[in-house]
Amino acid sequence: MKNELAVIDIGSNSIRYVVFHPIDSGRYIEKINVKVVARLSAHIDANGALDSVGIRLLCETLQRFHEIGITHHVEETICVATAAIRNASNRQDIVQAVEQETPFTMRVLSDEQEAYYGYFAIINSTFLTDGYSVDIGGGSMEVTLIENREMIAYHSFPFGAVTLTRQFLSGETMTSGEQKKLIKFLREQFDEIPWMKNKKLPLIGVGGSARNFVRIHQSTLDYPLHGIHQYQVRSKELGKLIDELEDKAPKQLMKVEGLSKDRVDIFLPALIAIHELALHIEADQFVMSNYGLREGLVYEYDLHEQEQRRIENVREESLYQLESDYKVNRDRMNYLGTIAKSIYRQLVTLEIIPERAADLRLLDSASRLLYCGQYINPDTRSNQTFYLLTNTDLKGMTHKDRLALALVSSYSSSKRMQQLLKPFKDWFTDKSIERFDLLGSILKLTEALDVTERRAVDSLEVTLEKDKKDIRIILDTGDHDYGFEVEKAEKQKKHLERIIDRSIQFDNKGGGLT
Numbered sequence: 001m002k003n004e005l006a007v008i009d010i011g012s013n014s015i016r017y018v019v020f021h022p023i024d025s026g027r028y029i030e031k032i033n034v035k036v037v038a039r040l041s042a043h044i045d046a047n048g049a050l051d052s053v054g055i056r057l058l059c060e061t062l063q064r065f066h067e068i069g070i071t072h073h074v075e076e077t078i079c080v081a082t083a084a085i086r087n088a089s090n091r092q093d094i095v096q097a098v099e100q101e102t103p104f105t106m107r108v109l110s111d112e113q114e115a116y117y118g119y120f121a122i123i124n125s126t127f128l129t130d131g132y133s134v135d136i137g138g139g140s141m142e143v144t145l146i147e148n149r150e151m152i153a154y155h156s157f158p159f160g161a162v163t164l165t166r167q168f169l170s171g172e173t174m175t176s177g178e179q180k181k182l183i184k185f186l187r188e189q190f191d192e193i194p195w196m197k198n199k200k201l202p203l204i205g206v207g208g209s210a211r212n213f214v215r216i217h218q219s220t221l222d223y224p225l226h227g228i229h230q231y232q233v234r235s236k237e238l239g240k241l242i243d244e245l246e247d248k249a250p251k252q253l254m255k256v257e258g259l260s261k262d263r264v265d266i267f268l269p270a271l272i273a274i275h276e277l278a279l280h281i282e283a284d285q286f287v288m289s290n291y292g293l294r295e296g297l298v299y300e301y302d303l304h305e306q307e308q309r310r311i312e313n314v315r316e317e318s319l320y321q322l323e324s325d326y327k328v329n330r331d332r333m334n335y336l337g338t339i340a341k342s343i344y345r346q347l348v349t350l351e352i353i354p355e356r357a358a359d360l361r362l363l364d365s366a367s368r369l370l371y372c373g374q375y376i377n378p379d380t381r382s383n384q385t386f387y388l389l390t391n392t393d394l395k396g397m398t399h400k401d402r403l404a405l406a407l408v409s410s411y412s413s414s415k416r417m418q419q420l421l422k423p424f425k426d427w428f429t430d431k432s433i434e435r436f437d438l439l440g441s442i443l444k445l446t447e448a449l450d451v452t453e454r455r456a457v458d459s460l461e462v463t464l465e466k467d468k469k470d471i472r473i474i475l476d477t478g479d480h481d482y483g484f485e486v487e488k489a490e491k492q493k494k495h496l497e498r499i500i501d502r503s504i505q506f507d508n509k510g511g512g513l514t
Helices: 052-071 091-101 111-123 161-168 176-191 208-221 236-245 267-280 293-305 314-325 330-349 357-369 378-390 399-409 414-424 430-448 483-500
Strands: 005-010 015-022 028-036 076-081 131-136 141-147 150-157 203-206 232-234 285-288 459-464 471-476 504-508
Touching: 005 052, 005 293, 015 052, 015 293, 028 052, 052 091, 076 293, 111 131, 111 141, 111 150, 111 203, 111 293, 131 208, 131 267, 161 176, 161 267, 176 267, 203 208, 203 267, 208 236, 208 267, 208 285, 232 236, 236 267, 314 357, 330 357, 330 430, 330 459, 357 399, 357 430, 378 399, 399 414, 399 430, 414 430, 430 483, 471 483, 483 504
Parallel strands: 005 076, 131 203, 203 285, 471 504
Antiparallel strands: 005 015, 015 028, 131 141, 141 150, 232 285, 459 471
């Protein structure tokens, strides 16, 4: 039995404590997340050492975290420090102080290790296989090149949100001259790294500054889907936000929805750094990963216990976890999926519908999650399924893919699907919506053919009538009584009939009673 696991992330700007709870599916989920905005990088003296005030603040914060851990029965704590401690000239003294004054042993990560854990979180929690990741902390900026889910190169720039603010912002707002100096400085730094060019890969944002950008952007759109993880936006939106914020004083920035109050004074320099990086690497897309260093540490811990190198199929793993979380009957869902895919493939063979690999994949996934809403309320299963899937960060899927899965899994009728789509205007083309309607209607018919949950239908054959207009579905039910199944299917077939513009008749080649 796994126990509660905690991670302490000692950064240049904040010190964060996260408790992870083991769940039935075998993974960890976040349970408690608290932070102290310690600004340790502001306590570095002229000799590059963390001063006594900073060390005391660090130790007192860790002691507060320990009390939380006792309450939640945390058995193991991973305590790591990044740039502020790594670059401090008295690093060893700080490590000793933590060991002597707190219950924790602090591990100071190298710049490579810091980059690795961010990369490891990305490849185990997103659909991305290639890209540049950026995590700008208080005192450093980690950039990593990812290709084919491997970390190809990394670089840790010795500046971050706090240090850039101190260096390039003298008043409450950044002057145009200061902004030009900052941009010139950043471009010179980026030019020195040969692998940071000519790739045109997406930029993957990790960390607090990236999170704040995405939350601000979502608030301006009144974004209707839950979550920031795997959120995609054109990189040019970074520049637009800079234009909107550059003249705002701190009091005005405090009112910006999505911007954390503790980042008001350091956000603009960090945003400019991310934007300049996007321009430098010619990234058209910015993708948010809400999983970073801390989650990378947890993935390493968890996968090591299971003797796995990494999660090979993130999407599949995410679906498996959902099935476990909502007590889905996997055997029955596999059966329904087999019947649904058989109907789809035979309609393709008869040239009634076009074949699309993506549709078959969506149909398979939707059949697995068809009943997840039943865990909440069987009477409103369809609505609950839609709510759960649109309010869950499904790893390995874009937000559009998640919405498509929710629409097909929760399908009850075309009219209801159109109602659910109202907040998502312009997300899909009419052709895409027609496809979801088709897949949902196939699932609706498939459910009817197992209304008694006995798997009475062993297999089926879809044939065209002699007039080539209507279709007949011949059921192989063996010796089963299939009367209830056909009765229900007769009521539900109208959805599919409307979409394929053909009437459907049922027949049986077994010896069952009707």
